[in-house]
Amino acid sequence: MIRKGFSLKSVPESAFVTLLAMIFLYLPLIVLVVYAFNQNRVSTIWTGFSTIWFERVFADDNLRRAAWNSLIVALVATPVSTLLAIPAAMGFERELRFRGKAAGEALVALPLVAPEIVTAIATLIFFRLIGLQAGLLNVIIAHIVFCIPFALLPIRAQLRVIPRDIEDAAFDLYGTRWGIFRKITLPLLMPAIAAGASLAFVVSLDDFLITFMVAPAGATTLPVYLYGMLRVGVTPEANAAATLLLVVSIAVVALSMALTSRRT
Amino acid sequence: MMLAPAQNLSQRQRRRALALVAPALLMIGVFMLVPMGIAMVYSFLTPDSFGGVAPPVTVESYIRFFFDRDLDDTLRFDPTYLQIFWRSIFQAVLTTLACIVIAVPFAWYMATRGETTRKILVLLVSIPFWTNMLVRTYCWVLLLRDEGLINMGLQAVGITQQPITFLYSDAAILIGLIYASLPFMILPVYGTLEKVDFRVVEAAFDLYASRISILRKVIFPLAMPGIAAGTLLVFIPTLGAFLQPDILGGGKKLMIGSLIQQQFTSSRDWAFGSALAVILMAAVLASLIWAALKRERMEQLG
Numbered sequence A: 001m002i003r004k005g006f007s008l009k010s011v012p013e014s015a016f017v018t019l020l021a022m023i024f025l026y027l028p029l030i031v032l033v034v035y036a037f038n039q040n041r042v043s044t045i046w047t048g049f050s051t052i053w054f055e056r057v058f059a060d061d062n063l064r065r066a067a068w069n070s071l072i073v074a075l076v077a078t079p080v081s082t083l084l085a086i087p088a089a090m091g092f093e094r095e096l097r098f099r100g101k102a103a104g105e106a107l108v109a110l111p112l113v114a115p116e117i118v119t120a121i122a123t124l125i126f127f128r129l130i131g132l133q134a135g136l137l138n139v140i141i142a143h144i145v146f147c148i149p150f151a152l153l154p155i156r157a158q159l160r161v162i163p164r165d166i167e168d169a170a171f172d173l174y175g176t177r178w179g180i181f182r183k184i185t186l187p188l189l190m191p192a193i194a195a196g197a198s199l200a201f202v203v204s205l206d207d208f209l210i211t212f213m214v215a216p217a218g219a220t221t222l223p224v225y226l227y228g229m230l231r232v233g234v235t236p237e238a239n240a241a242a243t244l245l246l247v248v249s250i251a252v253v254a255l256s257m258a259l260t261s262r263r264t
Numbered sequence B: 001m002m003l004a005p006a007q008n009l010s011q012r013q014r015r016r017a018l019a020l021v022a023p024a025l026l027m028i029g030v031f032m033l034v035p036m037g038i039a040m041v042y043s044f045l046t047p048d049s050f051g052g053v054a055p056p057v058t059v060e061s062y063i064r065f066f067f068d069r070d071l072d073d074t075l076r077f078d079p080t081y082l083q084i085f086w087r088s089i090f091q092a093v094l095t096t097l098a099c100i101v102i103a104v105p106f107a108w109y110m111a112t113r114g115e116t117t118r119k120i121l122v123l124l125v126s127i128p129f130w131t132n133m134l135v136r137t138y139c140w141v142l143l144l145r146d147e148g149l150i151n152m153g154l155q156a157v158g159i160t161q162q163p164i165t166f167l168y169s170d171a172a173i174l175i176g177l178i179y180a181s182l183p184f185m186i187l188p189v190y191g192t193l194e195k196v197d198f199r200v201v202e203a204a205f206d207l208y209a210s211r212i213s214i215l216r217k218v219i220f221p222l223a224m225p226g227i228a229a230g231t232l233l234v235f236i237p238t239l240g241a242f243l244q245p246d247i248l249g250g251g252k253k254l255m256i257g258s259l260i261q262q263q264f265t266s267s268r269d270w271a272f273g274s275a276l277a278v279i280l281m282a283a284v285l286a287s288l289i290w291a292a293l294k295r296e297r298m299e300q301l302g
Helices: A012-036 A052-059 A061-094 A101-113 A116-130 A136-161 A164-172 A177-206 A209-214 A222-232 A236-263 B006-042 B060-066 B080-111 B115-130 B133-144 B149-157 B170-193 B199-206 B211-239 B243-247 B256-264 B270-301
Strands: B067-069 B075-077
Touching: A012 A236, A012 B080, A012 B115, A012 B133, A012 B170, A052 A061, A052 A236, A061 A101, A061 A136, A061 A177, A061 A222, A061 B006, A101 A136, A101 B006, A116 A136, A116 A209, A116 B006, A116 B256, A116 B270, A136 A177, A136 A209, A136 B006, A164 A177, A177 A236, A177 B115, A209 A222, A209 B256, A222 A236, A222 B133, A236 B115, A236 B133, B006 B270, B060 B067, B060 B080, B060 B270, B080 B115, B080 B170, B080 B211, B080 B256, B080 B270, B115 B170, B133 B149, B133 B170, B133 B243, B170 B211, B170 B243, B199 B211, B211 B270, B243 B256, B256 B270
Parallel strands: none
Antiparallel strands: B067 B075
């Protein structure tokens, strides 16, 4: 008996699972967006296209203030965490083998490893203990901490790809360390830094739980405000606000991916 | 030009390395590691009436995790909190298993596509990964609630007359958890399968292996490093999940994350909340160590 030809490409089961999983991943998001544009207040049946809920959302002063807060926090936390991540990446990737490297790696990964709720309550306790009541600054500090590992990831990955020979050659030609970094490493690193910064930006913009727990009154961000809206129940305004948040994060991720793919 | 002695050089290099990594490590150390240490101290103190903690050092918070104190001060075993902890572990295990079952064929499909299709699929899987978790969880309320899309569909087809209550159940939480975690499993598994030499699979087929045994004995072991990485990425955040039990469980089906959150808000028992956080962190560290040991053993076996 001769076995029929085998093609890796046609494994129907895997194609079927992939299709179902894609529907699973995207159907909920599509439903949300469709409901946000639905004219009907009850938002169960489609009665026509309308942007009225977005107009309502934009007219909400509290929501505008929360969106503004989110933007301020992300715009401060992103450059600060990226500026901390760049030298750290150089230290980890270029100055190999220093004592405590493993401990350093573990510490820098801590925000990724610890469950968010643990980070949230620990930060809350700490701020209360030292009496830090600085409004948005509290939120910004918490965000810088968990943004660092995200900014660090693409920068370290890129440093592993840049051949060290280039830097070594420049060093042999009597370049100073700072000069080599500024003229050679930094330009090569730029796309990765941009990617890292946009990841930090998205992570900051999206954070709910840590901000929810540590934000003092008046320092509400958009996700925290949205949570308050959802508590009331399913409303078309909440759908519209959620859609806005969805669109912003997809836009920033798309930007980050465009920056990374241009590199290769 | 004189060459610096080798030891001086390495010492200078070490100092330079420290100076480079110090700012980032200090930031995380001061605002995360130290706070975690303080939370640990809090777990051994007594809650005061202002929602803070007060001196007498005690293990009362840990005793409360297992026991209930009667009026006459005798301890009675109380499984309430253990059940919540157990539910968290159970949900995290189920979520991880479900993600593996979906991710392996999915990643296999991705890895066997052409360059362009692969890129598009990676992008499509990554987008939910980076979108707001609160929004993504809320989407399921729109689908699962009594007037939601699924119930409307079921009634339109005539399967049921009355809406079925999906929300505020363990199943609804599980769906939300799988939904949140799936990309965390697909991407690492794809990362491993992408590098696989597919001639191995063709060879298995040529040697008359059945489709199911190809999956079990060839593809699955090949995907194993990715599955191991994905398991950590799925299991740990799921164990401490807050949003899914809160929004899809309606605060009725508590998980450890929501229980901790409650202690710091409505219940105002920071000592007990800290003790719960310490227990959760211990579980996380235990699973990390277990994973590291397992990886070591696998490497030893080859």
